[in-house]
Amino acid sequence: MLSLRTIEKLYTDGACSGNPGPGGWGVVVYFQDGSVYEMGGGEAQTTNNRMEMQAAIQALKLLAATGQNQPVTIYTDSEYLKKGITQWIKGWKKKGWKTSEGKAVLNQDLWEHLDTLNSKQVDWQYVRGHAGDVGNERCDAIARAFANGRIPTLKQPALSEAFGSEATNGSGYEKLQSSDVSSDLLVTDLAMTESTTNSFTETNHNLSGEVRVTQLRNLIETLRIADDVASKGYLITSSELADLMDIHTSAVTSRGDNWVWRNWVVSRVRREGNQILWQLERVD
Template identity: 70%
Template sequence: MLVERKIASLYTDGACSGNPGPGGWGVVVNFNDGSVYEMGGSAAQTTNNRMELQAAIAALKLLAASGQSEAVSLYTDSEYVKKGITQWISSWKTKGWKTSQGKPVQNQDLWETLDRLNSQQVQWCYVQGHSNDVCNDRCDAIARAFAGGQTPSLRQAASVDSVSSNSIHPTGNKTIQSSSVPLDAVMTDSLATPTAEFLDNPPREVRVAQLRNLMETLQMAEEVASKGYLITSSELADLMDVNASAVTSRGDNWVWRNWVVSRVRREGNQILWQLERVD
């Protein structure tokens, strides 16, 4: 009998070089059939806390797109994220997104997004960073790679035969049995390049999540254009999901999807850009 694949657990992590500085985030998705899906991304100028939040947001977007109703444990090594979403956020909203000291809550935009995606379905769990937890360490490696300007090879739903089902503990930690391959072999295997078959036909939940992310990106771009907002090179790069250098190297006027992107002016060290809809 074929068992329907479900998400068993989600692991998230963020990293930043400089704080603020170049950042990256990583997500490891474990399915009940032993398969794994990894995601990650980067931002040219950000903070560690924003990358931690971005990783959690990406994980919950994938969960929402999957249509799964079963409970899922989400593991983070950020007490800021865990306590923020489970303890502090109610008070922040009651006080109009102000802290107990009356100051504006930092990263309000990401907290609002995370709050919309959160539900009783998600069990928030704290895992100690750098404690030899396989999935947490892998998230950290993905996040640090993206923060360092690298594009790591990500495991794309390949079966993890070396980690048996009974080695997945209730805490979400994975241990390698003596009869299994060594830990470093598992970590090396997780860097394997996705097969052409998977790239051509990824799981439905992944395809839907990618489409939802694309629609969100296009809606943001449309709002930026329609309201005449000016955005910086790093913000535009985040919107397009490219490195900032890929924006500035294109010249002063070029087309991206449905918009003409034009360089408007420089303010300090920042270049400001404008989007105009192509009818």
């Protein structure tokens, strides 16, 4: 048994620049002593749901690697992930990975992986995204960075600091290394191993043209949607506007009542319940 710090909770999140498109995932680990450990990664072509699931998979791999027996809470802003792993998966397996309509379950490969890693030790909780929760906001920032081809600065103290002294000696370190946890777990943003850095660079070099074209297509589609919203006079909520602009909801509401985004003036119209409604007006 490793002498490791006790994980109290894990936050997971996924992001995608276009859906499908370049994606990223992020995990923030909170220990009972108040310390924090972060990790993340990305894929050149994926979907938002797959990145949400990949984040949870990496979190569960880390938990398994520590050998911890104490209960842990995983927070996700994906109802698809939370309901899938806690409710829907039971029926899917009984039906041979078919939905109630007899169709093949999407992302079966990742659901099977999650099912293998999941246990009664894990308490799955839904947290509303972009609502000011520190853990969720940080996960979102990590995931978005990787989705946009950037490597964020991660809080990754040395293994001996994050997981206890035995994690870097003998069988403890080997257990972490051989646990099939993503390589992002064992490297820092500022001191990555040469092989990991080279692999990431080579992948980006080989795919950069394709990724840039995909991102450009996604941008054009976003601008078309914005034009449609403006020309037809649709009112959209702060969260919908944030999704359109690919920014946090707080960044929308903090800009005031009237401001310019690309080719549009964005104006606050009114509040309906707990939602602020916005209007776009073309200004070229």
